[in-house]
Amino acid sequence: MDNSRVFWTEDLSIAFGGLLAVDRVNLDISRGEILGLIGPNGSGKTTIFNLVTGIYTPSTGDFFFEGESLLGKPAYQIARKGIARTFQISRLCLDLSVLDNVFIGMHYRQKYWLVDAVFRRRLLAREVSQARDRAFSLLGVFNEELVDLAGKPVGTLPQIDRRRVEICRAMAMEPKLLLLDEPSAGMTPEEMTELMQDIKKVQEESEGISIIIVEHDMTVIRSISDRVVALNYGRKIAEGTFEEVSDNAEVREAYLGKRGHRL
Amino acid sequence: MDDQQRTLAGPWGIIILLGVELIIYVLFLALLLVPGGEILAAEALLLVAAVFYFRRNPALGARIQQLFAAHARIAWIGAVVLVLLIPFFIASSPYWLFTIIIAGLFLTACLGLNLQLGSSGMVNLASAAFYAVGAYAAGLLALGWGWPAWITLPAGAVMAGLFSALLFVPVLKTKGHYLALVTIAFQFMVTILLDNMEWTGGPQGLKNIPLFSVAGYSFNTAINLGFIKLPAYANFFYLMVLVVAVVGVASQRIYSSWVGVTLSTIRDDEIAAQTFGVQVNRWKLVIFSLGNCFIGLAGAFYSHLVGFISPPNFAFDKSLVMVSIVILGGMDNVFGVIVGSLLLIILPEKLRVVQDYRFLIYGLVLIIMLIFRPRGLVPFKARDFLDLAGPVRRKRAASASSTVSEGGA
Amino acid sequence: MTFLDILLQQSINGLMLGIMYSLVAVGFTLYFGVLDVINFAHGDFFMLGGFMALMLYAIAEAVGFAGNALVVVIYLFIGSMILTGVVGVVTERVCVKPVSKAPMLISLLVTLGLGIAIREAVRVLYPRGSDPKGFPTLMPQGSFNVGNIVIRYENLIIFGLGIAVIMAVNFLINRTKMGAAIRAVAQDGEAAMMMGVDLDRTIDITFLIGSAVAAVAGIMNGFYYGQTMFNIGAMMGVIGFSAAVIGGLGNIYGAIVGGILFGLLETFAAAALPYGAENKRVFAFLIVILFLVFRPTGILGEKIFERV
Ligand SMILES: Nc1ncnc2c1ncn2[C@@H]1O[C@H](COP(=O)(O)OP(=O)(O)OP(=O)(O)O)[C@@H](O)[C@H]1O
Ligand SMILES: [Mg+2]
Numbered sequence: 009m010d011n012s013r014v015f016w017t018e019d020l021s022i023a024f025g026g027l028l029a030v031d032r033v034n035l036d037i038s039r040g041e042i043l044g045l046i047g048p049n050g051s052g053k054t055t056i057f058n059l060v061t062g063i064y065t066p067s068t069g070d071f072f073f074e075g076e077s078l079l080g081k082p083a084y085q086i087a088r089k090g091i092a093r094t095f096q097i098s099r100l101c102l103d104l105s106v107l108d109n110v111f112i113g114m115h116y117r118q119k120y121w122l123v124d125a126v127f128r129r130r131l132l133a134r135e136v137s138q139a140r141d142r143a144f145s146l147l148g149v150f151n152e153e154l155v156d157l158a159g160k161p162v163g164t165l166p167q168i169d170r171r172r173v174e175i176c177r178a179m180a181m182e183p184k185l186l187l188l189d190e191p192s193a194g195m196t197p198e199e200m201t202e203l204m205q206d207i208k209k210v211q212e213e214s215e216g217i218s219i220i221i222v223e224h225d226m227t228v229i230r231s232i233s234d235r236v237v238a239l240n241y242g243r244k245i246a247e248g249t250f251e252e253v254s255d256n257a258e259v260r261e262a263y264l265g266k267r268g269h270r271l
Numbered sequence: 272m273d274d275q276q277r278t279l280a281g282p283w284g285i286i287i288l289l290g291v292e293l294i295i296y297v298l299f300l301a302l303l304l305v306p307g308g309e310i311l312a313a314e315a316l317l318l319v320a321a322v323f324y325f326r327r328n329p330a331l332g333a334r335i336q337q338l339f340a341a342h343a344r345i346a347w348i349g350a351v352v353l354v355l356l357i358p359f360f361i362a363s364s365p366y367w368l369f370t371i372i373i374a375g376l377f378l379t380a381c382l383g384l385n386l387q388l389g390s391s392g393m394v395n396l397a398s399a400a401f402y403a404v405g406a407y408a409a410g411l412l413a414l415g416w417g418w419p420a421w422i423t424l425p426a427g428a429v430m431a432g433l434f435s436a437l438l439f440v441p442v443l444k445t446k447g448h449y450l451a452l453v454t455i456a457f458q459f460m461v462t463i464l465l466d467n468m469e470w471t472g473g474p475q476g477l478k479n480i481p482l483f484s485v486a487g488y489s490f491n492t493a494i495n496l497g498f499i500k501l502p503a504y505a506n507f508f509y510l511m512v513l514v515v516a517v518v519g520v521a522s523q524r525i526y527s528s529w530v531g532v533t534l535s536t537i538r539d540d541e542i543a544a545q546t547f548g549v550q551v552n553r554w555k556l557v558i559f560s561l562g563n564c565f566i567g568l569a570g571a572f573y574s575h576l577v578g579f580i581s582p583p584n585f586a587f588d589k590s591l592v593m594v595s596i597v598i599l600g601g602m603d604n605v606f607g608v609i610v611g612s613l614l615l616i617i618l619p620e621k622l623r624v625v626q627d628y629r630f631l632i633y634g635l636v637l638i639i640m641l642i643f644r645p646r647g648l649v650p651f652k653a654r655d656f657l658d659l660a661g662p663v664r665r666k667r668a669a670s671a672s673s674t675v676s677e678g679g680a
Numbered sequence: 681m682t683f684l685d686i687l688l689q690q691s692i693n694g695l696m697l698g699i700m701y702s703l704v705a706v707g708f709t710l711y712f713g714v715l716d717v718i719n720f721a722h723g724d725f726f727m728l729g730g731f732m733a734l735m736l737y738a739i740a741e742a743v744g745f746a747g748n749a750l751v752v753v754i755y756l757f758i759g760s761m762i763l764t765g766v767v768g769v770v771t772e773r774v775c776v777k778p779v780s781k782a783p784m785l786i787s788l789l790v791t792l793g794l795g796i797a798i799r800e801a802v803r804v805l806y807p808r809g810s811d812p813k814g815f816p817t818l819m820p821q822g823s824f825n826v827g828n829i830v831i832r833y834e835n836l837i838i839f840g841l842g843i844a845v846i847m848a849v850n851f852l853i854n855r856t857k858m859g860a861a862i863r864a865v866a867q868d869g870e871a872a873m874m875m876g877v878d879l880d881r882t883i884d885i886t887f888l889i890g891s892a893v894a895a896v897a898g899i900m901n902g903f904y905y906g907q908t909m910f911n912i913g914a915m916m917g918v919i920g921f922s923a924a925v926i927g928g929l930g931n932i933y934g935a936i937v938g939g940i941l942f943g944l945l946e947t948f949a950a951a952a953l954p955y956g957a958e959n960k961r962v963f964a965f966l967i968v969i970l971f972l973v974f975r976p977t978g979i980l981g982e983k984i985f986e987r988v
Contacts, residue, residue: 104532104535112536120529125530452925463958627804634796642778642779
């Protein structure tokens with residue numbers, strides 16, 4: 009087994025009732041790589057993320073992180089191994105402050121809990137203050153203004169900033185593998201480019217982090233990913249460089265047949 | 272703007288602040304001491320007028336808030352002194368003193384319920400049942416084994432915490448309406464069982480539970496200070512203030528900590544919480560038990576306050592009152608719970624002038640308030656941790672002026 | 681009496697109660713379907729139905745129209761169903777629908793508050809409302825035996841009536857255009873609206889039916905026990921909701937099955953368990969909790985995957 013593979017799946021599958029949403033998919037990603045995951049609507053991209061973060065349990069198949077099988081592990085344990093994600097439909101807590109939302113990303117690294125919260129405020133205060141500095145520097149990468157808005161409820165921010173906060177929350181976990189589910193959905197092309205640059209920047213700063221990114225926008229995929237995997241009806245239909253995949257006949261058909269997507 | 276800031280910081284600011292506290296205090300005492308319903312109507316009008324005034328001048332409200340933030344310590348000292356003086360002003364009316372103690376017990380219980388319902392989103396409509404566990408535990412231990420009250424009080428809390436285990440599985444497996452149903456069913460089960468079991472005294476309940484006494488000093492003695500004689504309830508009052516202070520400070524500290532952040536996230540989105548490494552189940556159980564401990568503590572206190580408990584004291588309607596306090600006051604918000612318990616316990620007593628209609632009014636007010644102000648009287652405020660981690664120090668010199676925050680205490 | 685006799689006798693008693701519970705449970709399921717709310721005040725409509733009948737009876741007596749028992753009974757049922765149904769629709773408009781989109785806790789507390797308001801309104805407005813109120817005996821008394829089993833005429837009539845109402849509701853929901861609208865809204869409100877269903881009207885009608893059916897149960901309860909009281913609604917609400925959940929929330933047949941199951945559980949617990957008579961509901965609620973934990977979708981509900 010070669011060491012550079014951080015994460016891989018083996019014949020990962022799940023069925024909802026009669027529907028095979030993910031069908032014997034084999035993925036792998038090495039350290040520092042950015043893998044683009046594409047496919048028409050309903051092809052199972054989000055479901056794969058849900059499987060490998062422990063939200064759904066696979067019907068069959070297995071998946072490995074740093075050589076260890078994570079099959080059947082609860083979501084929180086998988087997270088603690090170092091897999092972080094964002095959600096296609098944002099799952100920020102809108103009533104909570106920006107800071108709170110980023111803090112939850114640091115959850116399991118915190119040391120001072122219930123008893124300390126009541127009796128050892130000093131220690132907690134120091135930890136909070138350090139965490140806040142880290143949160144600010146993360147937020148600052150994406151948007152300086154977010155730092156000033158850190159005490160405001162996330163619900164008061166514009167959509168694009170919410171996306172950024174969500175990525176910050178995942179980055180706050182200092183993950184080794186980051187799963188981004190359509191991070192640029194609903195953005196203008198300029199905003200998209202900006203976001204991709206930010207993501208690149210983040211990746212360079214935290215060296216060695218691997219990213220799987222789901223995107224519908226092919227310019228984004230082309231510009232950011234080292235390698236691309238295409239899905240259709242839950243099956244992997246192509247894999248390789250962007251050019252290889254986009255030239256693949258089956259991929260073209262999947263997109264054109266479905267809804268005339270331009271590649 | 273800068274001018275204003277300076278006046279706020281100076282002695283005038285402090286005087287204004289204490290003035291505001293004093294006005295609220297006087298209005299509160301007047302409500303209790305002036306007989307009849309007119310005072311209630313007058314103050315209600317005043318309140319409505321004030322609300323409208325502050326709506327039209329939000330700047331004024333904001334300044335008062337700043338004032339309290341800037342002098343948090345003085346504001347606290349002022350408030351504590353005023354609270355401690357309450358028995359002196361209403362010495363002539365033990366009935367109201369008793370009612371305030373009851374409000375304090377509800378406050379204690381509701382701080383526990385708030386941890387479950389407000390902070391973590393776990394519906395608990397069986398709070399009266401856990402209140403009963405605390406009360407009966409204290410009563411039985413005191414009657415059966417002669418344990419002194421300073422042991423039965425924590426014992427009642429612990430017992431309620433232990434009884435939480437009965438609902439551990441449902442708490443993890445159900446949520447929303449279903450958890451509501453589970454807890455209502457549990458509540459009814461407990462009331463029915465209390466009624467039918469012999470060792471809890473059946474429908475008669477427990478009688479002659481010894482009232483508090485510490486080191487030979489019975490709480491049932493009036494306090495004679497020479498210039499004034501405080502009714503015996505004053506003893507209970509001060510003990511209640513102590514309990515509320517401990518539970519209140521603990522609650523506020525939990526709120527303003529990693530635990531608070533974690534619970535809020537669990538409440539708003541369990542899946543997201545799990546995805547970031549939160550052991551959702553573990554936290555739910557810890558908080559469910561801890562909340563019930565607070566509720567049980569209040570129940571145990573109640574036992575030793577009135578000396579006589581029976582099943583109707585712990586029926587479903589008590590659970591309802593507690594839930595209304597938390598929701599009407601404002602969820603996940605210690606201050607909201609304080610406001611809620613004062614209003615919902617003291618107002619119905621004041622409404623005794625309309626005797627028969629008071630529960631009808633209660634129901635209607637509940638509906639109206641929730642439809643028009645679903646976030647409660649004191650809505651949840653997003654955490655900024657300024658109180659804990661201090662004001663934000665900007666490292667990047669480039670980003671100019673340092674008007675980021677007004678600072679905490 | 682042999683064991684079999686006891687079993688049969690208890691089954692008959694349980695069925696009686698069960699039918700009554702089913703009628704209440706149907707309302708919970710209907711409301712949950714069209715509005716996604718649990719109306720915790722629903723038990724109080726059950727109580728209100730009984731009191732409406734009492735009021736109508738008092739009026740009938742006052743004007744000297746209490747002659748033919750059959751006519752009076754019909755008048756009581758129809759009158760109370762209409763009045764209770766109207767109250768149901770009005771309260772739905774004023775306070776249930778406005779909170780149906782709010783967080784679950786808010787709708788929970790509002791409907792609980794509505795329950796208090798209805799209960800207290802009855803207590804305050806009805807003459808000597810705090811006391812238990814006797815129900816008139818309008819049904820034929822006496823009983824007959826089948827083997828060793830005793831069956832009272834009154835119970836038989838009530839039972840038959842309950843079955844008839846359930847069949848009527850079933851017909852309404854599954855065979856009429858109105859019922860189709862209700863089912864469409866329950867499936868997907870937005871889609872139903874696009875297909876031309878008048879959402880508000882459908883919700884009104886649902887509450888009209890739900891409250892009227894609860895009223896029937898309330899009157900049956902009055903005749904069965906010979907009396908009623910202003911505060912019986914809270915418990916009946918919990919039982920009705922429990923029954924709806926055991927059966928499978930959102931499913932009419934589920935509500936019926938759940939109600940009957942709850943009735944049977946209660947009567948068997950009372951007959952078979954030590955201290956059963958007093959604690960029968962403790963046992964029944966225990967079963968409900970077990971259901972919620974191990975089969976939250978109920979007997980007839982289907983398993984659903986939570987979408988992420
Ligand atoms: N919880 C679920 N229950 C039932 N079916 C599901 C569930 N989650 C996903 N599916 C189905 O699985 C298939 C794959 O869905 P998935 O969300 O993974 O697609 P996707 O590739 O992310 O599409 P999109 O580009 O629209 O986000 C779809 O047919 C979807 O309806
Ligand atoms: Mg998707």
